[in-house]
Amino acid sequence: MATLFGKLASRTRKKSAGAGNQSNRPLFLQSPYAQTTLIQGSIKRLVDLPKYVDLSEWLAINTFEFFQYVNMFYGSVSEFCTPTTCPSMSAGSCEYHWTDSSKRTLKVSAPQYVDFATTQIQAQLSDDTLFPTKSGAEFPPGFLPNVIRPIHRHLLRILAHIYHAHYPHILQLQTEGHLNTLFAHFACFALTFDTVEGLSAWAGVTGLQIGSGLAAGGMSGAKSSRDKEREKDLEPLRELVAELEPMIA
Numbered sequence: 001m002a003t004l005f006g007k008l009a010s011r012t013r014k015k016s017a018g019a020g021n022q023s024n025r026p027l028f029l030q031s032p033y034a035q036t037t038l039i040q041g042s043i044k045r046l047v048d049l050p051k052y053v054d055l056s057e058w059l060a061i062n063t064f065e066f067f068q069y070v071n072m073f074y075g076s077v078s079e080f081c082t083p084t085t086c087p088s089m090s091a092g093s094c095e096y097h098w099t100d101s102s103k104r105t106l107k108v109s110a111p112q113y114v115d116f117a118t119t120q121i122q123a124q125l126s127d128d129t130l131f132p133t134k135s136g137a138e139f140p141p142g143f144l145p146n147v148i149r150p151i152h153r154h155l156l157r158i159l160a161h162i163y164h165a166h167y168p169h170i171l172q173l174q175t176e177g178h179l180n181t182l183f184a185h186f187a188c189f190a191l192t193f194d195t196v197e198g199l200s201a202w203a204g205v206t207g208l209q210i211g212s213g214l215a216a217g218g219m220s221g222a223k224s225s226r227d228k229e230r231e232k233d234l235e236p237l238r239e240l241v242a243e244l245e246p247m248i249a
């Protein structure tokens, strides 16, 4: 990812067909912003599991990088994200709540949510029993569902908040192409390795099968009520996935 952000110039792809009525859409879905990325073509080749790399290792490396970049983007707008400007962790009409260690659901401001989430993720990434650093050490059982998915869910919510609440600041900083590229990479990775719950909300707008990068392949079974609940998390960025589809699929 460092190469992507460091060396490639921002390019604007041609406006995609069917952009619809521009004025009713959030700014980040309007042309040319929705189509501005750092690369042209699909990002899939950067996402697929490289030969001879262990799947858990690949999930871990990419999670480290996504966390670093999401943190960086939030940091760039954090002075505008206060309990007054953002009293809830929202993305459009969607509101995300924090669940604490006692499973209590709390309504918190956006900066409070991001603080809770990043503190928790940082602690997990530094925990050698969850993300082993010694060679030959085993990743814990259920690494994908129990460790990776909760982290990616928080990262997704922070990205959704940045797009919906702080896009004018992203435009001021002229980082909209970087943000779209990060998001396309995140979405492509999520669809390939099934790292976010409720992905049906996005799969329908791309040519990708959920979990195509996993050994078992594909999605298993019918949708649970939990999946349907989780689809709501993905709704605020579903149309952006459709706009970025040439990069993701």
Ligand SMILES: [Zn+2]
Binding pocket: 080, 081, 082, 085, 086, 110, 111, 161, 165, 166
């Ligand atoms: Zn905010």
